[in-house]
Amino acid sequence: MSREIIRVGVLADFHGDHKREALEYFVAQTQPDQLLCVGDVQDYAPYPVPLTFIRGNHEDWEILAQLASGQLTVPNLYYLTDEERLTIGDLSVVGIGGNWSPTGKLAPKYIRPDYLTRLRHQHADIVLSHETPIHFANGERERTLEPLRELCGLLRPRLWFSGHHHWYETETLGRTEIISLGKWPHEWVVLEVDRSSISWEQWSPTDPTDYYSRLPAWQAAEEVQKRELLGLERQNKRR
Secondary structure, three states, rough: OOOOEEEEEOOOOOOOHHHHHHHHHHHHHOOOEEEEEEOOOOOOOOOOOOOOOOOOOOOOHHHHHHHOOOOEOOOOOOOOOOOOOEEOEEEEEEEEEOOOOOOOOOOEEEEEHOOOOOOOOOOOOOEEEEEEEEEEEOOOOOOOOHHHHHHHHHHHOEEEEEEOOOEEEEEEEEEEEEEEEOOOOHEEEEEEEEEEEEEEEOOOOOOOHHHHHHHHHHHHHHHHHHHHHHHHHHHHHHO
């Protein structure tokens, strides 16, 4: 009997529809069966293959509430709330949405401390978080670091994927490989799951010249979007 290998693309910080062309390039290159995103999707239109995401700190909270309640359905788009689990092959996946609250304030964009407490006594093979437990090589430190590192030591998942900082970095903590994902396809990852076995690799383009010739246009589109959003924020403040 043949064993089915599930191919999964893992991406981060999509931040809206300006990355659609980059995503389509990544999908065409990697041919995934499904996609996972560690937050800040901000693009809630249909996807070419099933995409499951957790919340980041930049989302449309009304849309997320509608997706969670079933009031809204979008083809190939699935919101994994803190209370839900995803199974890939025989592997259990949990998500930790949001970023760390510097004041302890509770809001949709923040990690829920009560959920972290409950997770301490559960099992997970793969963890998706928007914030990261990683120690960055560039010396960056975040307040979320130690709570998530402690949780990682207790859960001992095989893999832990995070985003938020737009920086690709890896670290091994105990038996866990932690991968902080960047915001462009060359900083994303491809998993292969065969029932309970799993392997991963950072994606690299088969034609680097072609890929890196496209990247500046994608980055320019992102800068345009940033300026547009900043303009809207300024208009709202003047009203």
